[in-house]
Amino acid sequence: MSFRHNDIRARVTVIRIAQLVLAVVLILGWELAARYGLIDDFFFSRPSDIAVRLADWFGSGAIWRHLSITLTEAALALGIGGAAGTMIGFFLARTQFAAAVFEPYVRMGNALPRVVLAPIFLLWFGLGIWSKVALGVSLVFFIVFFNTYQGVREVDRVLVDNARMLGASERQLLRHVLLPSALTWILASLHLSVGFALIGAVIGEYLGASRGVGYLISQAEGTFDTTGVFAGMTVLCVVVVVVDIAINRVERYLLRWKSFHGTAITKER
Known part of the structure; x- marks a missing residue:
C-alpha cells in the first residue's frame, strides 16, 4: 500500500x-x-498589464466589495438551487407517478435559455442581489436535479430490496442506502454548479447592477478597457479554482468510507 x-x-x-x-x-x-x-494588445491586453491592474485592485481593496457581492450571490444560488435540486430529484426518483407527470415540464424548464430569463428576473426582483440569485438558481437547479435523479435511480435494486427485507423504513432507506449511493452523483454535480452559480451572478450583474465583478467587467467593456475585462475574468477563474479545490476536499471527506471499504477488501484478499 x-x-x-x-x-x-x-x-x-x-x-x-x-x-x-x-x-x-x-x-x-x-x-x-x-x-x-x-x-493586438488593444483587443487582448497583456498579462503584465493585467497583473498590474489586479495588484492595483487588491492593493487598494477596491475589488473586495465587488467580489464579496458576487460570491454572496453565487453562494446563495448554489445553496438554494442545490438544496431544491437534491430534494426534488430524490422525490421524483422515488415516486414514479410524479416523475411521469412532471417529466415534460422539467425538460421544458431546462430547455429555456437563461439569458432570456435574466431580464425577467430583473423585472421581478429588481437590481438587488435576488435577481442574480434567481438566475443562478435556474442554472444550478437542473444540474443538481438531473444528477440526483439519475444517482438515486442507479442505486442497486438488490441493495434496496435487502434493506426493505430487514425492516428499513423509508427514512432509514434514504439515510443509509440511497443518500450514500447517490452522493457521488450529487458531489459531481456541485463541481459544475459552482461555475454556473458564478455565471448566473456575473450575467445578472452585467445586465444591471451597481456592484459586483460582473459590474466591473461591464464598466470596463463600456470604456474599451480590455485590461479591466481580462482582470475581472482572471479573478473569476481563480475563485472557481479555489472553490473547486475546497469541494474536492469536502468530497474526499464525505466519501472516505469508499477508501476504507477498498482498503478492507484489499486486506481480505
Whole structure:
C-alpha cells in the first residue's frame, strides 16, 4: 500500500508541475505575442498589464466589495438551487407517478435559455442581489436535479430490496442506502454548479447592477478597457479554482468510507 501511495503522490506532483509549466508557457507566449505585435494588445491586453491592474485592485481593496457581492450571490444560488435540486430529484426518483407527470415540464424548464430569463428576473426582483440569485438558481437547479435523479435511480435494486427485507423504513432507506449511493452523483454535480452559480451572478450583474465583478467587467467593456475585462475574468477563474479545490476536499471527506471499504477488501484478499 505504501508503494501505491507513493506512486499516486509522485503522479500528482508530476501533473501539478506540468500544469504550472503549461500556464507559464501560455502566459509567456501571450506576453511576447502582444509585445512584438503578433496580436493586438488593444483587443487582448497583456498579462503584465493585467497583473498590474489586479495588484492595483487588491492593493487598494477596491475589488473586495465587488467580489464579496458576487460570491454572496453565487453562494446563495448554489445553496438554494442545490438544496431544491437534491430534494426534488430524490422525490421524483422515488415516486414514479410524479416523475411521469412532471417529466415534460422539467425538460421544458431546462430547455429555456437563461439569458432570456435574466431580464425577467430583473423585472421581478429588481437590481438587488435576488435577481442574480434567481438566475443562478435556474442554472444550478437542473444540474443538481438531473444528477440526483439519475444517482438515486442507479442505486442497486438488490441493495434496496435487502434493506426493505430487514425492516428499513423509508427514512432509514434514504439515510443509509440511497443518500450514500447517490452522493457521488450529487458531489459531481456541485463541481459544475459552482461555475454556473458564478455565471448566473456575473450575467445578472452585467445586465444591471451597481456592484459586483460582473459590474466591473461591464464598466470596463463600456470604456474599451480590455485590461479591466481580462482582470475581472482572471479573478473569476481563480475563485472557481479555489472553490473547486475546497469541494474536492469536502468530497474526499464525505466519501472516505469508499477508501476504507477498498482498503478492507484489499486486506481480505
